[in-house]
Amino acid sequence: MDGILLVNKPAGMTSHDVVNRMRKILHTKKVGHCGTLDPDATGVLVLCIGKATKALQFLMSETKVYQATLFLGTATDTYDSSGQIMEEKAFHGVRDVEETLQSFIGKQQQIPPIYSAIKVHGKKLYEYARNQEHVDIQPRTIMIEKIELISQQDQSITFQVKCSKGTYIRSLCVDIGKKLGYPAHMTHLIRLASGEFYLEDCYSLEDIEQGHYQFMSLEDAFQHFEHYYIDDENIVYHGKKIKSDIDHQVVVCNQNHKVLAVYGPDGEGYLKSIRGLF
Incomplete structure (x- = not known):
């Protein structure tokens, strides 16, 4: 199996x-x-x-696509609906939602939620939060490739975003809310695609x-990867190197297109086995 x-x-x-x-x-x-x-x-x-x-x-x-809904006017400690309310602000309408979303396109620094599994000094951030311990959360570089408004109904804004691995959509919702002038949290999230x-x-x-x-x-699963075909499968089965000037990872297959391994450059004119998949 x-x-x-x-x-x-x-x-x-x-x-x-x-x-x-x-x-x-x-x-x-x-x-x-x-x-x-x-x-x-x-x-x-x-x-x-x-x-x-x-x-x-x-x-x-490396890339993910999500559909998310955020709610304006209420912030929580977890950045989503499961958390405790930390801040509230009466909703008096909002303008320029599409323009605000578009302003997030590109490479940027994002601060992850404290209720996350990122480790700092060997301990997960949510453990610091639960123990009410202070911890410095370092921003991380993320990339928003595309973002578009799906719908807006009063305080709820639904959008679709294509982003880099490691992007926290909860943080994105909070940051969008700040730009629109409101505390905010995420109420709904669907991952539409992973690669x-x-x-x-x-x-x-x-x-x-x-x-x-x-x-x-x-x-x-590997059809979108670059393939390298070999005649002698024993090269892979014995973990031998392949002479090549390819400077990136490739999926090595036999002549029947069966995936055998992932190889990568060794810096000396050869491809070396990174992981056998047989």
Whole structure:
């Protein structure tokens, strides 16, 4: 039982909860996920099963697409609806919403929420928050490639955003609110895409429990990567280097297009094995 399984994560479960559920359903401990989703968020969660867990590090997509809804007038300590209210301001309307959203396009520094799993001095930020301990949170460089307004109804603004890995949409919602002149928090989040994995191709937990699912092969999962074809598979099976001036990672396949490994440059005119996928 090996392959990639695309899951539409339901609200109310952590990504690890989903992994544990899949371990029970599929009767295997070899299950891992590519990119955490907040418990209240729904949408694309990429799972690697069996031998495919070897591919986890390469399927951590650099770009994500989300649809989010923020609420103007109320701020919470967690930046979402699950937290305690920290600030309120009466809503008297808002202007220039589309222009404000567009102002976030590009590379920028973002401060993550304190209720997050980022580690500082070996401890997760949410542990500092729960213990009411002070901690300096360093901003991180993120990239917003595209953002567009989907709808606006009174204090609720729904938008779609394409962003870099590591972007916190909760923080983005708070920052958008500040630019519009209000405290704000995120009320809804759906991950529509993680790299080349899309929500419309995902299965619900109910589908999977009932056996209505299909694994994605490594060949399909890596179809958007650059491929390097070899005649002698034993080169890969024995971890030997391949003479080449390629200066980036490639997926090495046999002549039947079967994915064998990921190779990368060694700086001396060769490609070396980074991870065998057999």
